[in-house]
Amino acid sequence: MPETIAIIGGGPAGLIAAQRLAEAGRCVTVYDRMPNVGRKFLMAGRGGLNLTHSEPLDRFVTRYGAAQGWIEPLVHAFTPDDLRAWSHDLGVPTFVGSSGRVFPESLKASPLLRAWLGRLAQLGVEIRTRHDWIGLGAGHRLLLRGPQGEFEAAADATILALGGASWPRLGSDGGWAPVLAARGVAIAPLLPANAGVEIAWSPHLRDRFAGTPLKRIALTLGGRTVRGEAVIAATGLEGGAVYALGAPLREAIARDGGATLTLDLRPDMTTAEIADRLARAGSSDSAPNRLRRALSLTGPAWPLLREGFAAAALATPEALAAAIKTIPLRSTGLRPLVRAISTAGGIRRDALSPALELQALPGVFACGEMLDWEAPTGGYLLQGCFATGIAAARGLLGGL
Numbered sequence: 001m002p003e004t005i006a007i008i009g010g011g012p013a014g015l016i017a018a019q020r021l022a023e024a025g026r027c028v029t030v031y032d033r034m035p036n037v038g039r040k041f042l043m044a045g046r047g048g049l050n051l052t053h054s055e056p057l058d059r060f061v062t063r064y065g066a067a068q069g070w071i072e073p074l075v076h077a078f079t080p081d082d083l084r085a086w087s088h089d090l091g092v093p094t095f096v097g098s099s100g101r102v103f104p105e106s107l108k109a110s111p112l113l114r115a116w117l118g119r120l121a122q123l124g125v126e127i128r129t130r131h132d133w134i135g136l137g138a139g140h141r142l143l144l145r146g147p148q149g150e151f152e153a154a155a156d157a158t159i160l161a162l163g164g165a166s167w168p169r170l171g172s173d174g175g176w177a178p179v180l181a182a183r184g185v186a187i188a189p190l191l192p193a194n195a196g197v198e199i200a201w202s203p204h205l206r207d208r209f210a211g212t213p214l215k216r217i218a219l220t221l222g223g224r225t226v227r228g229e230a231v232i233a234a235t236g237l238e239g240g241a242v243y244a245l246g247a248p249l250r251e252a253i254a255r256d257g258g259a260t261l262t263l264d265l266r267p268d269m270t271t272a273e274i275a276d277r278l279a280r281a282g283s284s285d286s287a288p289n290r291l292r293r294a295l296s297l298t299g300p301a302w303p304l305l306r307e308g309f310a311a312a313a314l315a316t317p318e319a320l321a322a323a324i325k326t327i328p329l330r331s332t333g334l335r336p337l338v339r340a341i342s343t344a345g346g347i348r349r350d351a352l353s354p355a356l357e358l359q360a361l362p363g364v365f366a367c368g369e370m371l372d373w374e375a376p377t378g379g380y381l382l383q384g385c386f387a388t389g390i391a392a393a394r395g396l397l398g399g400l
Helices: 012-023 039-044 057-077 080-089 110-122 176-181 203-209 246-256 271-280 287-295 301-308 317-325 380-396
Strands: 004-008 027-031 094-096 101-104 126-128 132-136 142-146 149-153 157-160 187-193 197-199 213-221 224-233 236-238 259-264 327-334 342-347 364-366
Touching (some): 012 027, 039 110, 132 176, 176 187, 213 246, 287 301, 364 380
Parallel strands (some): 157 364
Antiparallel strands (some): 094 101, 132 142, 142 149, 197 327, 224 236, 259 327
């Protein structure tokens, strides 16, 4: 049984694996390339740390899309309730927001991270920052570059938790992919996930409305509809409703060179209901004013309609109502990986044992965004990172 464990990467997956291994009595050292651990975790919590989601587990696991069959048993082994209990045990209670998302009571990530690092210190976990992993030497010895230069470190087993390739300034740049590929580990290409969609707005809409939120909307692509919110960006659309369609968007763009999203500005109303309200508003006023008075649609609503339709096609209440439900938004790409929130692709499932041990590198395990899965924001992404970190620790201990 391994007694000394090295963990490469101090994000949520690596730190939760370190905690479980230390609680099992193992000697654990965490190496991280940045001056402090948990940088992406802190960044994710700047607007409120969304730890997980409260929806029923059978619905929750469908959020992992094509990877559901792989990730589902790991989430069942460390559920959203388990994650909330873990946070409470650290002295940080959680609450369920109106959207079903789960947050720490303070909303911030920093109190939770401080409590977590305190617990790891109590357990004897050593954290060595400014140490960059550069590969594996003979006998899978770790090759590291620290403040004093390059050196080798020995461990009975290693867990790699190096993250994906998004937000590289926070420490994860995907540099591990060619290193592992050269050692025979199958890697799916690293691609943007939870990324904005690029749309060539007219100069008027782009310059006047960039940064404007679109609330209570729906987006449809290929028969799949997602309700939520988005934000008009200078480059296109950002936000949760866009991110939830990330995988099919990415596939459609790769296959067809582009994709057309359908925007519904009033998904809670039928076309007939909208047309009736518009008709009762009269036709003597301007179209933007009628939208405001009849439907409380203000700001970018009329410019968005004009992005997709000629003015003549919006002349009657019936035509305008139909347009409000079906604004076409043509995209030719997603924002680049370095601008994405997370990463799709990574270590392929068939390159790992059920214990998340690399088939080509016995004694080396992997977890977190390094693995070939993705999930939308809303708590699913962090839950997956925690669950895979727990699974790697259990696998290393022989618990899978």
